[in-house]
Structure formats: structure tokens, C-alpha cells
Amino acid sequence: MKKLFLSFFSAALMLSATQAQTIDKIAAKVGSGIILQSDIELQYAQYIISGQPPSPSAKCQLLQMQLTQKLLAQQAVIDSVQVKDEEVDADVERRMRTFIARAGGQEKLEQFLGRSVIQYKDEIRPDIKESLIAQRMRGKITENVNTTPQDVRNYFQSISKDSIPTYNKEVEIGEIVFQPKLSKEEKAFYREKAEELRQRVKKGEDFGALARLYSQDPGSAPEGGDLGFFDRQQMVKEFTANAFKLKAGEISPVFESDFGFHFLQVIERRGEQVHARHILIAPVITEASLDRTKKTADSVYRALTTAPKFDFSSAALFYSDDKETKYNGGMMLNADNVQTRTTLIPTDKLDPQVALVVDTMKVGHLAKPILYTDQQTGKKTYRILYLKSVNDAHKANLEQDFARLKEKAMDMKLTKTVSDWFDKRRKETFIEIDPEYRDCEVLKNWITPKVTAQATPAQ
Structure with missing residues (x-):
């Protein structure tokens, strides 16, 4: 393909x-x-x-x-x-x-x-x-275009009854994500494995052949670890730091990133671009690390349900390993409407594992930590879920959907403003x-x- x-x-x-x-x-x-x-x-x-x-x-x-x-x-x-x-x-x-x-x-x-x-x-x-x-x-x-509450009401009243949109059931969900972490002793095994391969390359074995056999980067391993040319923005910071300080032919030490343990070889430099290849050894999460993670998640759950001053937003900021939600009070964003940063998510768009838990929850309550498996990567995490609100399926109305209707009213005003401008300019321009x-x-x-x-x- x-x-x-x-x-x-x-x-x-x-x-x-x-x-x-x-x-x-x-x-x-x-x-x-x-x-x-x-x-x-x-x-x-x-x-x-x-x-x-x-x-x-x-x-x-x-x-x-x-x-x-x-x-x-x-x-x-x-x-x-x-x-x-x-x-x-x-x-x-x-x-x-x-x-x-x-x-x-x-x-x-x-x-x-x-x-x-x-x-x-x-x-x-x-x-x-x-x-x-x-x-x-x-x-x-x-x-200078803006939308007043009266504009929103006028827009809503202009919609024929047959055209008023219906919104599916929506929920606002918070999450605190706990990623299993290996101990120094557990990590040492994978670092040593990467170092052994690095030494084999330094002694003369073919880098590409070793990458095809041992690298756990599915994208580059079939190509002998070859990543092609890349600039400073295309790779994680640890990778960039090593790649851009080496000369052509040089091999980096073993270094760690979120993906695991790597070492790389620079093939060519072209200004602000580097052509390199690498070998990745990705650690496998152990049962012991999962057990440690569950204990941490259970401890945070107990604190949230027993300590009155320990709120969900603060706990998410302090404990969550999810960079997308921890700075948002732990609240998930609607992936289909990220530009407006809305936290209202249609239930039919929820991950099935999350939906199964949320379906049994009451508004304002927490669910005990669940073991979550990412369907794409297979990575396991523990999550504490919080159900902030539920909007049942309904016809659009000003009380529940003012923010959404305001957005549509604003879009209509912006479109008309630009359209009027173009109509005028077209008449004035050959x-x-x-x-x-x-x-x-x-x-x-x-x-x-x-x-x-x-x-x-x-x-």
C-alpha cells in the first residue's frame, strides 16, 4: 500500500x-x-x-x-x-x-x-x-464582528421547527491516568540489551541487519532502522539532542525516550536536517509495575473519596500521566470538536471501555480505578473516571445549547460579512x-x- x-x-x-x-x-x-x-x-x-x-x-x-x-x-x-x-x-x-x-x-x-x-x-x-x-x-x-444574546435568539428563532437539530446524549468525563513505570532495576535489562547491540555495531556488525532483527520500531526496522532526513521539530527532544550533535558516521550512546531505549547513527547532515538510522528496544511492562500502579491509583481514589479538600482537578494536575487532560482539570475533550475545546462528548463517540463504566455512574461520582488497554498500541494504564454531567438526547434549545447556538450564529454573521465584502469587491474589480x-x-x-x-x- x-x-x-x-x-x-x-x-x-x-x-x-x-x-x-x-x-x-x-x-x-x-x-x-x-x-x-x-x-x-x-x-x-x-x-x-x-x-x-x-x-x-x-x-x-x-x-x-x-x-x-x-x-x-x-x-x-x-x-x-x-x-x-x-x-x-x-x-x-x-x-x-x-x-x-x-x-x-x-x-x-x-x-x-x-x-x-x-x-x-x-x-x-x-x-x-x-x-x-x-x-x-x-x-x-x-x-469587529461579534454576537450578542439577541443575535443568538434571532438565529434560533429563524430555524424552522423541522430543521431544529437534535443532539445525542452527551457526557462530561474527567480522568486521572496512571501509566505503569518500570523500576531502575527493571529498566536496566532493556538498557543493557540496547548497549549490547550498540557494541556489536561498533565492532563491525552491520547496523541495518541488526536493526531488521532486533529494533522494535515498526516504522523503521524493515528499512534497517533508516529514518530518512528530519529536522529538529520532527523528533522527540531526546532524539533531536543526540542526532544534531553528531557528525556523519558517528554513533550515539544509548539514551531513553518515552518510546524506550535507543541508539542512533548519523548518516548525513544537510544544514538543519539530519539523515539517521536507529535501533529501539522497547521495555515490556511487568506485572509488578502494574501492581505498583494499581496501588497508587487506589490510594488516590481513597483520598478523593475521603478527603474533602482533595478535589479532582488538583489530583489530575498532580498525578495524571496524560498530558492532554491533566492541565484541563482532567476533563476529556471532544475529539471531533477540538477547536472549540468542548468537554461535552456524545456517548456514541466514547471509547467502549470508558462507555461501559460511565453507563453505570451517577453524576458527580467517581469510578474505582479500571485497567484500560489502548486498542491501537496495546499499552495498559489505570484510570479513575469522574462523571461531571449528563445531557440526555434532546432537540436544541436556548437553555441547554446556548453556547453551541452562539457558535452557529457567529459563523453565520462571519460568513455574511465576508460574503458581502466579496460581493462589493467583485463589482468594483475587473x-x-x-x-x-x-x-x-x-x-x-x-x-x-x-x-x-x-x-x-x-x-
């Missing part, structure tokens, strides 16, 4: 590179700016690479996006809206990290592109800069679109009508 994806990725990017060289007609004119057909083709290739199905209408939508970007960018010049070079550089680097990861390394990406990553960065930088400026201009257009796109439904309102001068008949 991976080979199929990489072949498709290669074909798409090589196609876009060829098209960029051969297609240079103007797809659209927007005021003083132009949009080239090659720009659309390149974006379409990236659209396909992202996993979207081929679609003729996609090019229509991509051109519409380019048109909106041009209008916003041209207004940004008038309003002196700018972005810093550092912001552009950061976004370029973020996108390149994604492309490199999808291609399977920098070298493979450069083969696919037919040019160096540095050249490609230079090519995409102007468009990314314009895109960031357009985003900032859009923010300026909507910066826009010409190539005949190839004249049948695009989404572009019908973008073409400036041509005015034909006619003689006035004599009266």
Missing part, C-alpha cells in the same frame, strides 16, 4: 512539474493580478496527493480560491496588511515537512519533484506569502476568466460583464 501511494505521489508531482513548464496561459485576470493555468494544475496535483478523488469541478473550486486570495491580497496592499518573513518561512517549512514525510524522505521528494527542496521552497514561497496575507486580510474584515472555466457554477458571479457600446437610435 505504501509503495502504491508513493508511486501515485511521484506521478502526481512529476505531472505537476511538467504542466508548470508547458502550460503558461492565463486562467484569470483579477484587477492588476493574473492567475496562471500552471498554478491551478500544481494545486490540483497537491489536491490529489492529499487523498481527494479526481474531480473536474475541483479545478473550478481551486480557481475560485485563487480569485478570493487575489482580491484579499490586493486589498491588503491598500490597507497595509503584511506578514513577516519569519511567518512565511515557518509555513513553508511546515508544508515541506508534510511533503517529505509523505514522500518517505527528502531524497525521494527531490526525485519526485525533479529539483532540490531548496528550489521548490523558492517556487512556492510567493504563493504561500500571498495566502498568509489573504488570511490576515480576511481576519481584518471580520475583526475580473476576466478563461473560457475553459466559463461553465463552472461557482464562478458564475465572478466574471465582469463586457459592456458593448451601441449607437442610440435617432428619435
Whole structure:
């Protein structure tokens, strides 16, 4: 499957590179700016690479996006809206990290592109800069938009009775997660195992062969431990600290990360990127460590149920090993709506192990520590669950769902504000679109009508 994806990725990017060289007609004119057909083709290739199905209408939508970007960018010049070079550089680097990861390394990406990553960065930088400026201009257009309680009521009253949404049963759940930890003596076994392999490499045995046989990193072991090129942001801090202080050919000491015990060898350095390979020895959690973890969890549970001043939020901050929830009072976030950071989670979206326990709980109560097994990794943890609230399935109403309705009312105001702005700007700006796109439904309102001068008949 991976080979199929990489072949498709290669074909798409090589196609876009060829098209960029051969297609240079103007797809659209927007005021003083132009949009080239090659720009659309390149974006379409990236659209396909992202996993979207081929679609003729996609090019229509991509051109519409380019048109909106041009209008916003041209207004940004008038309003002196700018972005810093550092912001552009950061976004370029973020996108390149994604492309490199999808291609399977920098070298493979450069083969696919037919040019160096540095050249490609230079090519995409102007468009990314314009895109960031357009985003900032859009923010300026909507910066003074706000929503009052009356706006929310008006929005709710505008919804026909048949269209009022129904919300499933939702719960707010807190958790304190206890991860089993090995003792120094237990860890020593795995550190020594990694050190033995390191010494075998230093004595001349083939690094790649040993990685294939012994490394417990499923992603890199089949490749002889090869990780390809990576930068400082792509790896855990312990890995980065070792990789970026070694020269090509050098081997690191054994070091520990959240994944286990590693050692690595740097193959090549390219500026702020390193090509390295590694061997990982992942410790196995013992029954003794699970028993120790259960005792800790039981102790915290007793304190929460007997000590009046020991509240759940404080206990989560102090004891929980889950970095995502411990700083949020222990409350789980709705994974399908992370942007709003809502803690209301539909019961049908809960992990089955959690749902089974929560189903028997009363609001405001704690459940005794449960042994939880992650279905993807197989890792075991103990968890104390707290049921903060329950919202039964219901039709939307202002009393229970004001926050959600306010969000929708705000979205509607923002959309209208931006839409009104574009309607006005389109009428004030000369826009010409190539005949190839004249049948695009989404572009019908973008073409400036041509005015034909006619003689006035004599009266």
C-alpha cells in the first residue's frame, strides 16, 4: 500500500512539474493580478496527493480560491496588511515537512519533484506569502464582528421547527491516568540489551541487519532502522539532542525516550536536517509495575473519596500521566470538536471501555480505578473516571445549547460579512476568466460583464 501511494505521489508531482513548464496561459485576470493555468494544475496535483478523488469541478473550486486570495491580497496592499518573513518561512517549512514525510524522505521528494527542496521552497514561497496575507486580510474584515444574546435568539428563532437539530446524549468525563513505570532495576535489562547491540555495531556488525532483527520500531526496522532526513521539530527532544550533535558516521550512546531505549547513527547532515538510522528496544511492562500502579491509583481514589479538600482537578494536575487532560482539570475533550475545546462528548463517540463504566455512574461520582488497554498500541494504564454531567438526547434549545447556538450564529454573521465584502469587491474589480472555466457554477458571479457600446437610435 505504501509503495502504491508513493508511486501515485511521484506521478502526481512529476505531472505537476511538467504542466508548470508547458502550460503558461492565463486562467484569470483579477484587477492588476493574473492567475496562471500552471498554478491551478500544481494545486490540483497537491489536491490529489492529499487523498481527494479526481474531480473536474475541483479545478473550478481551486480557481475560485485563487480569485478570493487575489482580491484579499490586493486589498491588503491598500490597507497595509503584511506578514513577516519569519511567518512565511515557518509555513513553508511546515508544508515541506508534510511533503517529505509523505514522500518517505527528502531524497525521494527531490526525485519526485525533479529539483532540490531548496528550489521548490523558492517556487512556492510567493504563493504561500500571498495566502498568509489573504488570511490576515480576511481576519481584518471580520475583526469587529461579534454576537450578542439577541443575535443568538434571532438565529434560533429563524430555524424552522423541522430543521431544529437534535443532539445525542452527551457526557462530561474527567480522568486521572496512571501509566505503569518500570523500576531502575527493571529498566536496566532493556538498557543493557540496547548497549549490547550498540557494541556489536561498533565492532563491525552491520547496523541495518541488526536493526531488521532486533529494533522494535515498526516504522523503521524493515528499512534497517533508516529514518530518512528530519529536522529538529520532527523528533522527540531526546532524539533531536543526540542526532544534531553528531557528525556523519558517528554513533550515539544509548539514551531513553518515552518510546524506550535507543541508539542512533548519523548518516548525513544537510544544514538543519539530519539523515539517521536507529535501533529501539522497547521495555515490556511487568506485572509488578502494574501492581505498583494499581496501588497508587487506589490510594488516590481513597483520598478523593475521603478527603474533602482533595478535589479532582488538583489530583489530575498532580498525578495524571496524560498530558492532554491533566492541565484541563482532567476533563476529556471532544475529539471531533477540538477547536472549540468542548468537554461535552456524545456517548456514541466514547471509547467502549470508558462507555461501559460511565453507563453505570451517577453524576458527580467517581469510578474505582479500571485497567484500560489502548486498542491501537496495546499499552495498559489505570484510570479513575469522574462523571461531571449528563445531557440526555434532546432537540436544541436556548437553555441547554446556548453556547453551541452562539457558535452557529457567529459563523453565520462571519460568513455574511465576508460574503458581502466579496460581493462589493467583485463589482468594483475587473475580473476576466478563461473560457475553459466559463461553465463552472461557482464562478458564475465572478466574471465582469463586457459592456458593448451601441449607437442610440435617432428619435
